[in-house]
Amino acid sequence: MQRVLVTGAAGGIGSRLRKLLKGVYPEIRWSDLKVPPDLARDEPFVRADLASMSEVEKAVAGVQGIVHLGGHSVEGPWDTILNANIAGCYNLFEAARRAKVERIVFASSNHAVGFYPRQRRIGVDDPVRPDSRYGVSKAFGEALAALYAYKHGLRVTCLRIGNFGDAPVDKRRLSIWLSPADLVQLIRIGLEHPDIRHEIFFGASDNARSFWDNEPAFRYGYRPQGRAEDHAAEALAADARLPPDPVGGWYQGGPFCSDEFDSGIVKSPT
Numbered sequence: 001m002q003r004v005l006v007t008g009a010a011g012g013i014g015s016r017l018r019k020l021l022k023g024v025y026p027e028i029r030w031s032d033l034k035v036p037p038d039l040a041r042d043e044p045f046v047r048a049d050l051a052s053m054s055e056v057e058k059a060v061a062g063v064q065g066i067v068h069l070g071g072h073s074v075e076g077p078w079d080t081i082l083n084a085n086i087a088g089c090y091n092l093f094e095a096a097r098r099a100k101v102e103r104i105v106f107a108s109s110n111h112a113v114g115f116y117p118r119q120r121r122i123g124v125d126d127p128v129r130p131d132s133r134y135g136v137s138k139a140f141g142e143a144l145a146a147l148y149a150y151k152h153g154l155r156v157t158c159l160r161i162g163n164f165g166d167a168p169v170d171k172r173r174l175s176i177w178l179s180p181a182d183l184v185q186l187i188r189i190g191l192e193h194p195d196i197r198h199e200i201f202f203g204a205s206d207n208a209r210s211f212w213d214n215e216p217a218f219r220y221g222y223r224p225q226g227r228a229e230d231h232a233a234e235a236l237a238a239d240a241r242l243p244p245d246p247v248g249g250w251y252q253g254g255p256f257c258s259d260e261f262d263s264g265i266v267k268s269p270t
């Protein structure tokens, strides 16, 4: 990997990666709709709206690998999701194919499978069960990943990121936390491992209360270093201060499940 593009450079994860990926690849190009306020002189940047194919084509030109973080990162109105995440993701994959990009790491989300109950341990072969329009857009991105991998030979890794941060901050996040260093490890497997064709990994650290079987990532050598239980006391204390949420407390997707919820069936057993 000589030249890598990272989209979503101005976002929470992108801003951390601008420091953590420094020196890892010879050339890293950063892209976003917004110019990051703290962009350094030695960080090449291409402003691009993912909803514009011509702008995305300019952003991807000449790179070998892409880390696709850009998009609307929470629930939103349909038009927003449609432009940034559905059209945006299609433009990214299609522009990558045209430009003969070799690899993509796609930031998917736990919200693609948010409507599984917390008591059920799921793996990447369980069908998607999105908890929001946002979650549907991530399932769409995962479907594009499979199409472009099997039809066009792109090597694609989807990371179903749980919750990225320095520490898990409540009970749910003890199960889904992803440390910055562990995200870097997963991205590097996606961009560098010789055997990657098409994979879905859970973007999760070493979480004793995990909802997920992350065996596929372990098979590629992923060895998470972040231990959620080291932060359990603070996370559980913070959780005790949260308002009760019978729906969000039952399902893996938490508040994304209770938002707009109007089903009579609050607790699906499976």
Ligand SMILES: NC(=O)c1ccc[n+]([C@@H]2O[C@H](COP(=O)([O-])OP(=O)(O)OC[C@H]3O[C@@H](n4cnc5c(N)ncnc54)[C@H](O)[C@@H]3O)[C@@H](O)[C@H]2O)c1
Pocket (backbone or CB within 6 Å): 007, 008, 009, 010, 011, 012, 013, 014, 031, 032, 033, 034, 048, 049, 050, 051, 068, 069, 070, 071, 072, 073, 074, 083, 084, 088, 107, 108, 109, 110, 160, 161, 162, 163, 164, 165
């Ligand atoms: N942070 C997490 O814990 C988490 C969890 C699961 C998945 N993810 C996914 O990881 C990625 C990065 O997350 P984040 O927390 O940094 O999100 P973020 O919202 O902080 O950053 C997303 C970036 O995408 C950019 N963007 C939005 N619409 C765009 C468009 N039309 N064209 C170009 N850029 C656009 C925004 O300007 C923003 O800088 C997102 O795809 C998100 O869905 C994050």
